[in-house]
Amino acid sequence: MKTYFRYIAISISFLMFSCEDVIDINLNDADPQLVIIGEVSNNTNVQQVSINRTVAFASDTPFDPVPGAEVEVVDGRGRVYRFTEETPGIYVANGFTGSQNERYDLHVRVDGQEFMATATMPSLTTADSIGTSVRNLFGEEEKFVSVKYQDPPGVANYYRYLQRVNGERFKMVKVANDKFNDGRYVSDDLIDFDVELVAGDSVVIQMQCIDKATFDFWNAVQSINPGTAAPANPPSVFGDGALGYFSAHAMSEISTVVQ
Amino acid sequence: MSLTPVCGFRFILLTILIGVQAVVFSQTTHTISGHIRDALTGETLIGASITLKANPSIGARANNYGFYSLTVPEGDHVFVFSHVGYQVEEAAIGLTGNRTFDIELQLGEMLDEVVITKSSKSENVSSPQMGVARVDINEIRHVPVLMGEKDVLKTIQLLPGVLSGGEGSSHFFVRGGTGDQNLILLDEAMVYNASHLFGFFSTFNSDAIKEVNLYKGGMSAQYGGRLASVLDINMLDGNKKNFGAEGGVGIIASRLKVDGPIVKDKGSFMVSGRRTYADLFLKFSNDESINQSSLYFYDLNAKANYRLNDRNALFLSGYFGKDVLGYSDLFGFDWGNATATLRWNHVLNNQLFSNTTLVYSNFNYNVNIDNEDYDFVIASRILNYNLKQDFQLYATNKSTWRFGVNLLRQRISPANIDADEDTPVNSLQLEDRTGMELAAYISHEWNPTDHLNVVYGLRVNNFLLFGPGVFSQYDADGDIMGSQTYKNGEVVQHYINLEPRLSLSYQLQGNNSLKVSYNRNSQNLHQLSNSTSSLPTDAWVMSSNNIKPQVADQVALGYYQNFGGDVYEFSAETYYKYMQNQIDYRNAADLQANEHIEAELLYGMGRAYGLELFLKKREGKFNGWLSYALSRSERQFDDINEGNWFVARQDRTHDVSLVGMYQLSPRWNLSATFVYSTGNAVTFPSGKYSVDGQTLWYYTERNGYRMPDYHRLDLGATWESKVTKRFKTTWTFGLYNAYNRKNAYIIDFRENESNPNITETYRIALFGIIPSITWNFKF
CATH class of the missing domain: 2.60.40.4130 (Immunoglobulin-like)
Incomplete structure (x- = not known):
């Protein structure tokens, strides 16, 4: 439904002779805050946790890695997976493949501070078809990819989509839930306004079945727009001490060539 | 209690x-x-x-x-x-x-x-009423406005203590309050959404308006139901003696008003309509998605009155307004108000005047999605019936009593989804909510001495929330603690608020006076919006087992003086307002079609204070006014900003309006307005981080930043034809934003296209210089 309101917003701004320019503005430099992003997937045997600090707004490096942390994940059966620091701030565990419906506890110790988060990997829902859709917006044809899947009825499901175009890196498109279409055969439009698809582009869609906490994080991020009265940090599973999330997700990939 | x-x-x-x-x-x-x-x-x-x-x-x-x-x-x-x-x-x-x-x-x-x-x-000096602004409809004609659509709601924004809702917006904020804390009455009927096209035009067609009063404080006990202000708009009754018509053709809309007697000197009618025609131009587009789109609004005001005899008169008035927005076959979206008011004036005896009012008011919106993939409708509605009985007793020439009762039944149908069976969307039916407000008031205006004028009164407001339905309670984290099912008509929650009101004026010498006032107001209807602009799709909720009535206490002190033989009027008012049970939202609150919408709410306090100065030259070839407000509006919520007080979004430290009108010749009238205000308080990031190659913003303090200062000059000119016996035409020329100031409407942040590690700030300005021309006629 949000998409439709977005169209409305676009039509309004189109009508309003608006003009846009880049300006300079002075923003405060907040004390750096810890950011922990942990992921456990069913689709790889190398799991990764990244630990960084926020940087000043004007900085031209996107993050400030935090080395020397202790990281481990304990699964529901008590098995402990220790992570080693591969590059500064990036911690990996090899030979560890996540399983659906398994519970995972993440433990992180940074500079004497402990952080803990728990996630349970949802069951896998896979898209059974993928195709190109075309929408005509103010005389311009906009192409995007749509996927179709059967949403499991009776349970809340959360999805996160990433898109890889012509072999470039995966980039998140959106998160979605089944609030309005629980149990339906759903067609999800994956519209990324920053990417212009043309016929012949090869597109890989990664469909992650995520838990509610991860959905809440990304949903908070994607629902912030210039019209948000009070933008705020997305909710963190680590509490006040650190931003971020710990996602145990079941994922699948599906690919197509843009028509 | x-x-x-x-x-x-x-x-x-x-x-x-x-x-x-x-x-x-x-x-x-x-x-x-x-x-x-x-x-x-x-x-x-x-x-x-x-x-x-x-x-x-x-x-x-x-x-x-x-x-x-x-x-x-x-x-x-x-x-x-x-x-x-x-x-x-x-x-x-x-x-x-x-x-x-x-x-x-x-x-x-x-x-x-x-x-x-x-x-x-010298009424402004001697009357105990303070915080009131009367808008002269004739003045509105000359004040230049966006696209030449003269607008009551934009003119009141030029008064001290009334802030504009944003660039070109007819939304307004009074003394640090929010938009939903303004009570807007059109012939005593409540108007829920007073604007068209997302706020750029007000729903009030000024051709149909007789009188507008805005109360920013010290409102007498007959008014209740909102915290910040009362905007009381009376429609014209219609010419009782002759038939007449007037209208106008502007760049975005045309207007027509027809009025005349039903029975001469006994009864009259008035019908006034307005429609925009931006969509007619869309039809000329070659692009199918544009020429199949629709975008318009219309208003229809109608009123009839009949004087049965010296003691009895009946008035029937109605308002219908609608916005329609459709984009190709993707969606259709419409919303509108409809109100109907039936009034019976009855003079019981020479000293006792009675007015009985029956009001019907409806606001609804529909979103229609019907394309190859989806077929569903989202609909929402607020319906109220209001029965008012007011008495005015002119006891002596020093003493007037007003008293009455008010019964308001309100039914809110939140956004429901009605989906076709083959559509991959589930139908969703949220429970309706029904509430009743039962209020009684008494107010006494009394002149104990020639110098002292007092109005004191009390309003008792009872709010009842009824079943049927399932009502849940939520804990501090917004998790459900329990639910209870109520039968039809069962009382779920009951609140009583006692609202004392007092205004006092003391005339020092002939032409100056001191006034003080205190008022308490309560509010049981709340608009929920976590976006900067209020949308027709914003949810409305009533007070409930979770939501307590909002309450505000305001004290004000003012000095009033007329000078130059009453040609000049000056006033200075200061106020302090304390607000309880204010509403804000959890982070990323889901306010759409959410059964547990009350779980997303946070409750806190507010305070607002300020100084308002007003200087007006009322007569002469050159007239106009200067208004200045220095103000602060703050909120405190335990779960926001670490529990510290923060400034409200609509807090603007300085707000200046300068309005000048000059009668150049009998035919030409020139006008200019200049406005300046401190930028809104906003939340900007104070850092950033990166997840999966995407830059995210790190926020620290709520509303810790300011938008750039806003200022703008508008110019207008009116040319009147020679008045022949029956026919008169005028041309109105306008220039909005005459020096083309790029006022920031939005400031946002993004990754630089060539280097995503670099973050840039960009500004969107809405309206540059916009000329307008309107042709008006009257006969």
Whole structure:
């Protein structure tokens, strides 16, 4: 439904002779805050946790890695997976493949501070078809990819989509839930306004079945727009001490060539 | 609160009885009463005055229906009838008993020639009412506005203490309050969404309006239901003597008003309509997605009145307005208000005036999605019925009582989804909510001495939330603690609020006065919006087992002075307002089609204070005003900003408006407005981080930053044709944002296209310089 309101917003701004320019503005430099992003997937045997600090707004490096942390994940059966620091701030565990419906506890110790988060990997829902859709917006044809899947009825499901175009890196498109279409055969439009698809582009869609906490994080991020009265940090599973999330997700990939 | 509703009403009844006794024991006097009307049109003149020529301090003022009542000692008197803009009439009457006397006043030909009596001119000084702004409809004609659509709601934003909702917006904020804390009444009917096209135009077609009063504070007890202000709009009744038509053609809309007598001098009607035609231009587009789109709004005001006899009159008025927005076959979206008001004026005796009002008001919106993939409708509705009984008792010429009851039934149907079976969307039915507000009030206006004027009163407001439905309770984290099912008509929650009101003016010398006021207001209807602009799709909720009524206490102190023979008017007011049970939202709150919407709410406190200065030149070739407000509005929520007070979004430290109008020649009138204000308080990031190659913002303090200062100059010119006997045309030219200032509408942040590690700030400015032209006619 949000998409439709977005169209409305676009039509309004189109009508309003608006003009846009880049300006300079002075923003405060907040004390750096810890950011922990942990992921456990069913689709790889190398799991990764990244630990960084926020940087000043004007900085031209996107993050400030935090080395020397202790990281481990304990699964529901008590098995402990220790992570080693591969590059500064990036911690990996090899030979560890996540399983659906398994519970995972993440433990992180940074500079004497402990952080803990728990996630349970949802069951896998896979898209059974993928195709190109075309929408005509103010005389311009906009192409995007749509996927179709059967949403499991009776349970809340959360999805996160990433898109890889012509072999470039995966980039998140959106998160979605089944609030309005629980149990339906759903067609999800994956519209990324920053990417212009043309016929012949090869597109890989990664469909992650995520838990509610991860959905809440990304949903908070994607629902912030210039019209948000009070933008705020997305909710963190680590509490006040650190931003971020710990996602145990079941994922699948599906690919197509843009028509 | 231990006081029962029964007890509250008993108190009011008792007070009325005491008042009536005061009448019984007063000296031998007689009452002259009647209606004051315009001689040309028969329109009643709200606020017109009658005074004794021998003693101008004894007088009365016509009420909202043009009715006056003045009680004076037996004998011969010369009465002076006057109204701003009208010629004064005198009547010598020997009073030997009560007397009904209607009078018609002639409109002054030129404003300069109009003799206005002292009492009319210095009303602003002597009246105990403070925090009030009367908008002169004739003034609105000359104030330049966006696209030439003259607009009451944009003109009131030029007054001190009233802030604009944003660039080109007809939304307004009063004394640090939010938009939903303004009570907007059109012929006593509540208007929920007072704007078209997401706020760029108000729903009030100024052709149909007779009188506009905005109360920023010190509102008398007859008004209740909102915290910040009351905007009381009265529609024209229609010409009782002759048929007439007026209208206009502007760059975005056309207007037409027709009025005339039903039975001469007895009844009249007025119909006024307006429609935009931006969508007609869309049809010329070659692009299918554009020429199949729709975008328009219309308004229809209609009113009829009939005077049955000297003591009884009926008024029926209605408003219908709708916005329609459709984009190709992707979606259709429409919303609108409909109100109907039936009123019965009854003069019980020369001193007691009664008005019975029955109001129907409906606001709804529909979103229609019907394309190859989806077929569903989202619909929402607010429906209310309101029965009001108001009495005005003109006990003596020093004492007027107002009392009455008000029964408001409100039903909210939140956004429901009705989906086709084959559509991959589930239908969703949220429970309706029904509430009832039962209010009673009494207010006494009293002049104990020639210098002192007092209005005091009390309003008792009872709110009841009824079943049927499932009502849940939520804990501090918004998790469900329990749910309870209520049957149809069962009371879920009951709140009583006692709202004392007091206004006092003390005239120091002839032309200046000091005023103080205190008022408590409560509010049981709340608009939920976590976006900067209010949308028709914003959810409305009533007070409930989770949501307590919002309550505000305001004290104000003011100094008023007229000088230069009442040509200049000056006022200074300061106020302090404390607000309880204010509403904000959890982070990323889901406010759409959410059964547990109340779980997303946070409750806190607010305070607002400020100083408002106003200087006006009321007459002459050059007239206009300067208004300045220094203010602060803050909120405190335990779960926001670490529990520290933060400034509200609509907090603007300085707000200046300068309005000038100049009569260059009998045909040409020039005007200019300049506005300057501190930028809104906003939340900007104070750092950033990166997840999966995407830059995210790190926020620290709520509303810790400011948008750039806003300023703008608008120019206008009006040319009037020679007035022939029956036909008059005017051309209005306007220039919005004359020096093309790029005021920031949005400031946002993004990754630089060539290097995503670099973050850039960009600004979107909405309206540059915009010329407008409107042709108006009247016959």
